[in-house]
Amino acid sequence: xxxxxxxxxxPLILESPPDRRVVDLLRExxxxxxxxxxxxxxxxxxxTIWVDGRTRxxxxxxAAQLEGCRxxxxxxxxxxxxxxxxxxxxxxxxxxxxxxCTPGMVLTSAAFLNDHTLPSRQEIRxxxxxxxxxxxxxQKIIDAVSLAAEKExxxxxx
Amino acid sequence: MxxxxxxxxxxxxxxxxxxxxxxxxxxxxxxxxxxxxxxLADSSTLxxxxxxxxxxxxxxxxxxxxxxxxxxxxxxxxxxLIRIHFPILTQALQALGSPLIRQMGTLGGNVVSASPxxxxxxxxxxxxxxxxxxxLSQKRRISxxxxxxxxxxxxxxxxxxxxxxxxxxxxxxxxxxxxxxGRRRALAIALVSLAAIMEIGSDGLIRKARLAWGSMxxxxxxxxxxxxxxxxxxxxFEVLEKAASQIRAMVSPIDDVRASxxxxxxxxxxxxxxxxxxxxxxxxxLV
Numbered sequence: 316x317x318x319x320x321x322x323x324x325x326p327l328i329l330e331s332p333p334d335r336r337v338v339d340l341l342r343e344x345x346x347x348x349x350x351x352x353x354x355x356x357x358x359x360x361x362x363t364i365w366v367d368g369r370t371r372x373x374x375x376x377x378a379a380q381l382e383g384c385r386x387x388x389x390x391x392x393x394x395x396x397x398x399x400x401x402x403x404x405x406x407x408x409x410x411x412x413x414x415x416c417t418p419g420m421v422l423t424s425a426a427f428l429n430d431h432t433l434p435s436r437q438e439i440r441x442x443x444x445x446x447x448x449x450x451x452x453x454q455k456i457i458d459a460v461s462l463a464a465e466k467e468x469x470x471x472x473x
Numbered sequence: 474m475x476x477x478x479x480x481x482x483x484x485x486x487x488x489x490x491x492x493x494x495x496x497x498x499x500x501x502x503x504x505x506x507x508x509x510x511x512x513l514a515d516s517s518t519l520x521x522x523x524x525x526x527x528x529x530x531x532x533x534x535x536x537x538x539x540x541x542x543x544x545x546x547x548x549x550x551x552x553x554l555i556r557i558h559f560p561i562l563t564q565a566l567q568a569l570g571s572p573l574i575r576q577m578g579t580l581g582g583n584v585v586s587a588s589p590x591x592x593x594x595x596x597x598x599x600x601x602x603x604x605x606x607x608x609l610s611q612k613r614r615i616s617x618x619x620x621x622x623x624x625x626x627x628x629x630x631x632x633x634x635x636x637x638x639x640x641x642x643x644x645x646x647x648x649x650x651x652x653x654x655g656r657r658r659a660l661a662i663a664l665v666s667l668a669a670i671m672e673i674g675s676d677g678l679i680r681k682a683r684l685a686w687g688s689m690x691x692x693x694x695x696x697x698x699x700x701x702x703x704x705x706x707x708x709x710f711e712v713l714e715k716a717a718s719q720i721r722a723m724v725s726p727i728d729d730v731r732a733s734x735x736x737x738x739x740x741x742x743x744x745x746x747x748x749x750x751x752x753x754x755x756x757x758x759l760v
Binding site for chain 1: 474475476477478479501502503506507510519521523570571572573574576577658659660
């Protein structure tokens, strides 16, 4: 079937089987390999994307469900020049080890920070509880999200 | 390959259902699409309910509240009607899956999946919720206990969809308590869970108690005899501990890969003792 949607700001018309998983469509058909797949069953958060600005697991979504939607992947979150503030904070805080969970972590964190100004560490833990990381032990990821929140709040005060 | 339809109106839904009687209906996909990938469920036609606004939202009907079946868990968590009237449902939703799952999964999906570990089910049982089943020409309402027959088994017929859930407001129940025991806090399947609501009289004694356990049997389980152990007593450790040991003798939990029957029996009682958290120092229940 023909599917019309907006991918990282660009309108797109794509021919795809309607039941193709969105994670496969992004990675294999479109070459956007920033989106990762680990568990394939909604338990790890590695395949997180944004659909109309809200987080969504692309392994539990079929191509037909893209119709008319605005999709953002990690490639689209990253500006042309430099990095998204959450990505910068991840680098600064040392929140990346193997990097496999990072795209999903960054997208979940950025969406979480859109709804929470200066969250507590506990709130960040809860907000990221659907994204698994097997390297970092999470402390530095939480540091990074805190840091991004502080920077955001400082810059909005100026 | 399967066809996938996303009807936007009920008319479109009924047309699709009559043209494709074999179609499987899903909403958030957090359960169905996992099973489909594992080869446990599929159909040549899939109908996704996520764009059917008629099946979304929460309505105050006066004495009761209607929840659209395709309302996501996170929308329910953020809803003041649910927070005010059904705190126990809010507590269970906070323990369900993860923020990512809650943003996709729906209340109707949790009910239709009919897992004994479904986190919203024990609260719906103690609240005496009813489900609304609909075909093109008919609507019927039945209690959730009659709707769910076994693991993954409901009385939903092929032509029907579950369109909503009705819950009566019951302000007399001032204590709402849900706890789930799992391997971790997020993304855990309940090993045992307990939903409890209680009415405390003006004398500070328990007047009424409703209890439902998850992950103990083929469906959520309730024991009228267990609910009768508490009324007339103060809400204190001694009373709860005694009731807990009687409950341990009453239950016949399942034994599976996740936990032994013996463990579940112990925890089923222990979870009741946690109602201590709602007790004043003098033994009266918090009102």
